[in-house]
Amino acid sequence: MTRYINIALAKGRLAELSAGLFRDIGIFCGDVDDDSRKLIISDEENKVRLFLVKPGDVPVYVEYGAADIGIAGRDTLLEEGRNVYEVLDLGFGACRMVLAGPGAIKDSFSLMSNKRVATKYPRIAREYFDHKMKESVEIIKLSGSVELAPLTGLSDVIVDIVESGKTLKENGLEVFETIASISARMIVNRVSMKMESDRINKIIADIRQMLAERNKTAG
């Protein structure tokens, strides 16, 4: 009996693009619909199952082996810090993780002694200040609209993802430094990679080839 390969996709902006990858390599995913009540979609022919979870949960499912493969943004992977194989850069969902703040404090920022940092990514922010800046700061965890924090005096700066930088600009904020470049990644459970290496390697190779062809036609 062939075992199912379980794939966890992040709900939201990456879901449709991720599902499209599998459809393009011939793994039928049905309609991946965020509103659908059905939690698991299966492809009986290829013995593949697919499910949508909150972005932050993708690396958790994959680390525990509940999903063999996952697709999530690199921001999520860095924030979760899970022990998984990161095998492919899928290219889409590209943006940057940055340190940003009001232009007025850009030059004096490094001299401030008690820095307050608002972010949705406390781990990334902490690691950045621990390892790169070698200092302890006050991390303020927020769930959204992080740009508001420096404007209202909640924090001095923010650590967040930016795509175009338009929102920052409109709110009088500037990028101080880029912490990491972000895009969607394919991750694989460490045991699945070994125990199901033939099937998983085929999926990786097929997607890699398909991405290369896409790039060629685009370029």
Add this chain to the structure above:
Amino acid sequence: MAKWKMYTPEGMQDILPWECYPKRVIEERLRSLFRSFAYYEAETPAVEFLDVFSAEPGLTPQETMFKSFDEQGRILVLRPDITIPVVRMAATKFRDLPEPYKIFYIGNMYRFDEHGGGRQKEFTQAGAELLGADTPEADAEIISIAANAMLAAGLKEFQIDIGQVGFFKGLMHEAGLQGDEIEKYRQLVDRKDIIGIEELAENRKIREDIKKLLTKLPVSFGSPEAVADFRSKAPNSICREALDNISEVIGILEDYGLGKYISIDLGMVSSLKYYSGIIFKGFTYGIGYPLLSGGRYDGLSEIFGVKRPATGFSMGINMLMSAMSRQKIGLAKPLTEYLVWYDRNDPEARRLAFAKAETLRREGFTTEVCISGKNIGDACIYASSKGIGEVLEIKADGTFSKHAARK
């Protein structure tokens, strides 16, 4: 007051009788397996000085250890690992004994960050250490014990991946990298993050041929052909020796008849603080973490003042049990064979009942004596509720009759 009296701390669990029974059965199987290879069990204290585990910077991250103080203010830890204490023990207590030392242990470890086995902070490990031997035969012996431990536990489908950190070290040497830089590459290779390796190599202007080999490492697993391919491109003798070593160990494992369980992963690069040569990990279905891991750690004993090559492995018993239950491999269950019943108002019957129970126990049957049933009917109901096979009614004249357990 006493708000937490009903709870166990997070990551600490009661092991209930019906869970403990199969656990002990597995531990016993492993114990006899290790002994059959002429390894003998040792115990080290559950509490050690912090210094034992942090003799070298980065050996055991301090945030993973449970700490307290002794009367003199020295820092104590609950052991996060037994390999290091075993090496300490050998370095300080075995001075004049002939090498090699073959030691095994089964015991509980304590870690704040334990990922496997459902993230328990207290968990049981069984493992074997071979100290004072640097031959490929020694590496192969430890790997064969690891494979046999999986088989002894009842697993049929599993895989042991073998790597050699020397190849990676040779590449780093060739690239002229040191310390933190090496650690960065190590993590990227170990995560199979090819993009990350390319980016880093690009920024640091690594030689093109080394970069190519580094980006090939993460995908070089599975068949032994990878070794030959890398052998032809190896830039220095450190790399070549590592590859020859891995081929040799695999050859020996073929002779053990274990070839079908063995696979190669040159991209597996575990902590360089600890490992110095052959490393390996064991996997099976149903659990997302390696079940066992081990390898050669020739530099460790030197920290304790004695140069002594060594290799060993440990496996997580809690994880092994989850894997077995997910693979529907039957776990041993406690079984009581007889319930002895007598009329509690009859002193003669009581004496005979105890004698009968004793005889049965000596014959190897698990036997319970009924201590509260008013009549044989109660005894049969009790036997049925506890899953006891048969009820023996003992009479004062020395005869007895058998009754089936019933509801």
